[in-house]
Amino acid sequence: MIAGATGAGLYSDRCHFGPCPIMKNPAFQVSILAGWAIACLCAAQEAPSPASGPAPVPAPLRPAFLLTAAVHRDGEELSGRWTYSRDLYRTGLTDINGWVAKSRMQRFRDIDIAASERRGGTDFFEFDLDRGPAMAIPGAWNAREPELRYYDGLIWFQRKFNAAPRPGRRAFLRFEAVNYRAWVYVNGKEAGRHEGGFTPFVVEVTNLLREGENRLTVGADSSHDAKSIPTPITDWDLYGGITRPVRLVWTPATFIDDATLSLGTDGRITGEVRLQGPHAAKQKAEIAIGTLASVSAVTDKDGRAAIDLPAPGALRRWTPDQPTLYDVRVTAAGDLLRERMGFRTIAVRGKELLLNGEPLFLRGISLHEEEFGPNPARDMTAPQARALLHEIKHGLHGNYVRLSHYPHSETTLRLADEMGLLVWSEIPVYWTVDWDNPAVLRKALAMQAETVYRDRNRAAVILWSVGNETPVSGPRTRFHAAMADNVRALDPTRLVSAALLVERRSAGGKAVMAIQDPLVDKLDVLAVNTYAGWYGADTLDALAGLDWQLPADRPLVLSEFGADALAGYRSGDRRKFTEQYQADYYRATLAMAGRMPTLAGLSPWILKDFRSPRREHPVFQNGWNRKGLLSETGVRKEAFGVLADYYRRKANQGGH
Template identity: 40%
Template sequence: MKKIILCFALIMVGTIMAQEVPLVTNVFARNNINLNGKWNYVVDPLENGYYDYRLMPFQTNGFFENKKFNTAELQEYDLDTSPLMDIPSDWNSKDNRLFFYEGTVWFKKDFVYKKSASTKGILYFGAVNYDAKVYVNGKLVGNHVGGYTPFNFDVTNVLVDGNNFVVVKVDNKRHKDNVPTVNMDWWNYGGITREVVLSQVPITYIEDYLVQLDKTKEGVISGWVKLNSVVAKQTITLSIPELKIKKQVVTDSNGMAYFELKANPVLWTPESPKLYDISISKFDDSITDAIGFRTIKTVGKEIFLNGKKVFLRGISIHEEAPFRQGRAWSKEDAITLLTWAKELGCNYVRLAHYPHNETMVREAEKMGLMVWSEVPVYWTISWTNTDTYNNAERQLHDMIYRDKNRCAVVIWSIANETPHGDDRDIFLSKLAKYARTQDSTRLISMAMEVTKSNNNINTLKDNMSDFVDVISFNSYLGWYRGTNESCKLMQWVIPYNKPVIISEFGGEALQGLHGDKTKRWTEEYQEELYIQNTQMFDRIDGLAGISPWILVDFKSPRRQLPRIQDFFNRKGLISSSGIKKKAFYVMKDWYKKKEMEYK
């Protein structure tokens, strides 16, 4: 058991049992009670609601019980009369007192549930940052570690008919052995940051499924359906009406049903992002989805989408809400950000530096944007710590598990800007190999660093090149080293017969600050940086894509320069208030040229 990920895989409370269970795939297509909305919250920097004065965890009388006190009892907290916060959200942007806060906050929500002998209740969280302890009706149902991936608990046996309540202890303190570690360049937004639902499913339900073009057989759609229980001889019906497909399959002794279907679907492309309505059902359970079909592969130094050479015209994006800042989570947030990417001329987005919310990925798919999805193995983490590796592997597993049916996802990324070394190579090579066991149909990459430079020659050398399909690296010529002018003479040596993606480049500019193109922080400096860098990139052999850093200015505690940064990383092509900078149009013009080259 990997204790860093699931400290309480099975909790016994008398005769009551609660359990973290495999993710309910496509949870938002189920019969759900929506638990978004107003939640009470209590800020608890000393964790008084969890530990007694001897620093021992409470068995009773903790905040999780939400006890109803009488006037004769000592009462020093009351979740019911505490302030309210909108969920999903983050406390840093919702409560001015908590702008920099890292620690524990308790959240509580009341709901009504109608028990049924024929259904289960699965409590689903899209994400909680970072360490979540979840209680239902005062009983601990589980603990989840990791701030950007979904998790759910089977809470059937702790629910009661009528009034219920859920309490979540959320702790976003950074620790050296976490993933990410203590050092990062984005805001550590704390809270219940994505949607919460109580899914009502049959006792035996469709837990998971895979529907995709067969990797080896042309004109075949293949896949499988998995039940939550090892129940044989269950009839499953797969229907794709537009392709005139209706197929019945029967589960085996493992609760699995496999299928192969002859079909020639219209393939998904950025220009025509075709999705097919599908349904998967059994006599008491039915799910619908919209699924696209495409192929992605590399040949030598080129990337091929559906057998056609493609250049990935991209942009990097943080999961930060446009205009209002704070953690993004809604469909409206996703559409705004992705519309800006489309206006830039993108056919691809790098969702950095962690798995983004499911809505973001689905909207990208609908809009015709290929996706690079990444786990937060970022900078220098604890390479030799077993629990740290298990944490990273679990996040990688959950990212792939959730989005394996999203044809827009073409790259799984296992790391960003990690320092070279034997321990790091062992850690990351294991992650890469594990990713392939979970999905052999997509490309594997990571954002490397250029570590060797001799005069005007940059050489990329990284032992991880053997384990990835695409060589990706971050380059900040003109900002962290060199000048914009030095781009004119720079040559690149990339000694691998694989496609190359510039996963990051850029420089900061305060929108509205103007001056000479040699003056840092001005729009003109950033504009010139983009002009010189894109001209340099045209000389890189095997260049197959690029994702500048970054679409929109975002919050970062590292960026403190008064009247310029003010806790924003200003590398965005668009300001935090939604105004496009001059460099946006340089990139747009370059992408237009690339689009014409690849037609």
């Protein structure tokens, strides 16, 4: 959720992350929520079929700027060494009692402190970002300096760059992710702010730049609370800071902010182009899909042009085996947008998943956003992301990855498109959420929208998930239902799922596993996490006796199952944390899965060992969740081969 100079207050119920008097009014909150919920529900109910393109979306959920395909635009990368200043007590934002921060502590000030100190006088400062320590950005601070390993709070970052206003051009800063809250200042003036640690945001800085050197200051606050998404307790690492690239982007005064296309089941390609700027209306927009097809349309008064054309006869549909991408060019108002896009359909027929009308079995695994190495910093460069996806595609013979438990980097999504890996995407509505709080629901809907707008041009994405392992209750189900309606309104071309908990009971002397969750009525694809044989008293031999009672009318994905193993730890008997136990666990669970008649895919937990402060066994864990089939440095465990052999056989049976 972003607010700033160009869209202040659109998504925030807080003023500078302090309570806003109007939004504190419960009646106002409820009325706003009701309006949004009705708008989402109506949009979902009236949403056109996948063939007719994007449905209308409630205006507050659309960010002020998208800058779709920003990686291909004119601009400057701001990666490199940034100086920083810790601010655990947040004195750069507020003083005691919530007063305005004292000037001597305001890290965002545009001032040469060393020069001021040389002049002398009564002023003094308790920071100096010009002379502060430095770290590499992008990347989480937890891995950059030992003293920041478990730092959780606010750190200020500064980067100087040379730029100057360009007549007739607009300037934007696009952040791919800052975890978790961000305040952005340029030359001492606020440009915008954002809440949400895994989605991009854009702030306009056209009128803030000056000739020569410019000072960019970003406050990044990693702390979470009961009203954040996620809440403070998770099973992954803190990872604070500017974790993904920052880019200065230049556009014409009127520019193409967004363009999207998708292939419908009726054989037509539909979508839209959106312009921003003083001359966005009545502009001719031309779209070319490689050399196969071109079409033009004229923008309406809001700068939007609807696109509709028959799919070219020579169009090659994107599949994991042949992930064909086309160069798409959009021109309008003197601007050019370039994208790489694939075209495919995804649907459900009874218990089957259908890709391009053909049955599909998802041979996958779950993945956290951590690069290989003993000290990951979430610095997901293309080589780092490719190394992880290569193990799935070519090591495991997979065609699918569950990107857990938050939107992964744009680099990863584009590589999934290129390499042919289907994607499950989710936002971190995970375990515990303040289900009854309208402001928290707004955050979830906004994060969801930011994810969809970023990734809806990725053919690889087939599933939007609306939650993970959330205990059933009335408020929780209403919250998830609103998310399901919202994502259908935003993108009716993909399927909706959620990783559900299962209920265990006894019947006829047998253990029965069942989905007793009213949320199933909102889902296209059912998914459950199961750890029988690892958590609980079940032995591996007992898995054969588990009876699964499942709805027969929809496909099921085992979204998680797994067991910990320390790479290299083996013993003569089958005990937990050994490679043998993990391998046998996989054999037993895969055999159990084979008896599920509606099973349409698997994403076991997890590809690689990952950081987690919850996991502190001094011999086997030491701050790592060891359920990976690979160690943190990429060593394959015995279970890797078990799953690879299973997927090889599945692939040889045909299908995608």
